Amino acid sequence: MKCPSITKLCLSTFCALPFLGFAQKRPHIILIFTDQQNVNAMSAAGNPFLCTPNMDALANDGIRFTNVYCTSPVSGPSRASIVTGLMAREAGVEWNDNSKLGEGIQTVGDLLGENGYRTVWAGKWHIPEIYPQRSKDSVKYLHGFELLPFWDAPNKHWLLGAETDPPLTDAVVSFLDSYDKREKPLFLAVSYHNPHDICMYPRKVGWETMSDSLLNLRPFGKYKLPEPMGIHPDSLSYLPPLPGNFTINVDESEFVIDKRTKPNSYGDEVQLSSLFSKREWQGYLNSYYRLTELVDKEVGKVVEALKRNGMYENSLIIFTSDHGDGMAAHEWAAKLSFYEESVKVPLIMVLPEKLQRGAVNSNLVSLADLVPTFCDYAKVRVKTNFAGMSLRRAIFPTEERWRDLIVTELADHLKDRTRKGRMIRTGRYKYTIYSSGERNEQLFDLMTDPGETTNLAYSKDYRKILEKHRNLLGEWMKERNDNFKIVTYEK
Known part of the structure; x- marks a missing residue:
């Protein structure tokens, strides 16, 4: 499978580049992110087993960071950091439960909204409501964000990105087509669900061999999964190879082993996948790549709408994901681990000045860096003790060194x-x-x-x-x- 090639310019931590300052106007800020996308699940990263031309196009127009870590390898906590610039613990959200942002915690929606931006959230939220417009119909604003309604389907399965992502794109494109960009600069977050649907793969393929009482879970087979998710791997003629670090480490920590073997509905994919054959693991990878390709198509439609409406050239665009996926490394599915596959995510930054096109940056970056970056480009000064720093410092080195470690x-x-x-x-x-x-x-x-x-x-x-x-x-x-x-x- 071939994807368009991209130009690469490697930047070391100390490579000096000229600082050209802000764009003349405060830029629109567009955050597009997926759920559960591994840093290498992108053809721009050199992966030959999937094709993501729209993500690649962003990488070709911007800077692709290769050492980006989530603050916590699970959706809700990581998203709390994405919107606050704090560690998940500091924001009051350590688990996917009913935890809400701590009292007095400001989001980027609050910070930019108070300083002249129109702030809009579209799609998955998960802090704690996955889709607030569904669970609280009366909610129109959430933590400084105007919620963009995008779906009215009470009988559909809201936990499948194959169903929620396309109507989300339609709503975002419609919003951009009608947006009066002369009124206010826009902060728009577009939060997609896929490739998170891969969580359904262990629950479906492994279900016949698992006891319903063991994990107190219900099968998901009644939901229609996108092809080839619904196909058993034995019926496929081609499957991607297993990674070189597929085998479980012989000296793995007991803490991690317990996650594999002891019943725990929090991250059940790990236990369900423990009975996979190698062929089923290959099927897992195949489905994961196809789901990533599905969401890539949606990303492309949003970028095209930005260009069509004359917003692309004066926008800071950041593409990323909330956490990674085990991708069969160490026979691990999903997240909830410190292995590189689970904690590292893609991050592409397209500057409003469109500088450093096709650059590759290896600095250590945290998703807690996003809010400080947004505030920097929006010219918003805050007193918050962020856990992160503006990525401007990573791409335009100054006398202040970039960080030497990430947690x-x-x-x-x-x-x-x-x-x-x-x-x-x-x-x-x-x-x-x-x-x-x-x-x-x-x-x-x-x-x-x-x-x-x-x-x-x-x-x-x-x-x-x-x-x-x-x-x-x-x-x-x-x-x-x-x-x-x-x-x-x-x-």
């Missing part, structure tokens, strides 16, 4: 809320620590072992590096008032 948090169980973890990524290494279980520390050399197959945390040769990362995490936690306990357990 991600994890809370993976609704009923046992003591189960938590922390991850710190530096230039070369990744260190993770969990709140319980044997082998609760992991250290990976991502330069020599990008697939995270060898845990160095218990090697005497890496003792100093391990202690350095423990200390770096401890310092970061102190700065952010994080009370997670760094307690080590023997192997």
Whole structure:
């Protein structure tokens, strides 16, 4: 499968580029994001097993970041960071439950709306209502955002992006076609559901071999899934290969093993997929890629509407996702892990000046950087102690160095809320620590072992590096008032 090639310009952390300042007018700011898209689930990233021409076109017009981490590998918490610029814990949303943003927490909708922008949210929200217009019909504004109505289908399945994404696009395109861009600059968030439909794959394919009472879940087979989601992999002649790090690590942390083996409806895809054959895992990947291609088509329609209405040239456009997907690496499905596949996401930034077209940037970036970036380009000064920084500093280096590390948090169980973890990524290494279980520390050399197959945390040769990362995490936690306990357990 061939996709249009894109020009690549590699930028190192310290590559100096001229600072050309703001566009003459405050730009429109367009945030387009998917749900559960892995950083490599894009043909612009060199993946030959899917074709995403519209995402690729954005990458060709902007900067593609390759080391972007969510603040928490689960939808609600990550989205809380996307709209606040804080860690999910700081925003008051650590789990996908009924948690709402903490009292007094301002979103980018509040911040920009108070400073002359029209702020509109379209699509999935999930903090905590997945689709507020469905669950609260009287709600027209939410945390500083005007909600864009896009669907009226009470008898349809709202948890399938195959059904919700196309009407969402139609509503967004209609809105853009009628928007009077002379009145106010626009902040528009377009939040898609796919490729999140991949969560239905383990629940469907693995259902016949699972006990209904084991996880207290219901089968999803009655919902029509997009082809080839509804096709068993044995009936397909071609399937993508399994990743090189497909096999489960022999020294995997007990905390992670428990997630695979103990009943827990929070992230049930992990348990359901544990019985997959290799062929079923290939089918999982195939379906994941096809679902990503489905949402790519929707992204293209929105970008075309921006161009048709003369908004593209004076817009800051950011494309990303809330978290990644296991993509069969370590035999892991979905999210809720610190493995690279689950915590890394795509991020493309198309500047209003359309500078650095086709650039590739390897700086360590957090999704908490989005709100500071939006405020920077909107010329809005705030006093919030953001967990992130404006990405302008990453692409136009100044005397202030860009960060040297990134932190991600994890809370993976609704009923046992003591189960938590922390991850710190530096230039070369990744260190993770969990709140319980044997082998609760992991250290990976991502330069020599990008697939995270060898845990160095218990090697005497890496003792100093391990202690350095423990200390770096401890310092970061102190700065952010994080009370997670760094307690080590023997192997």
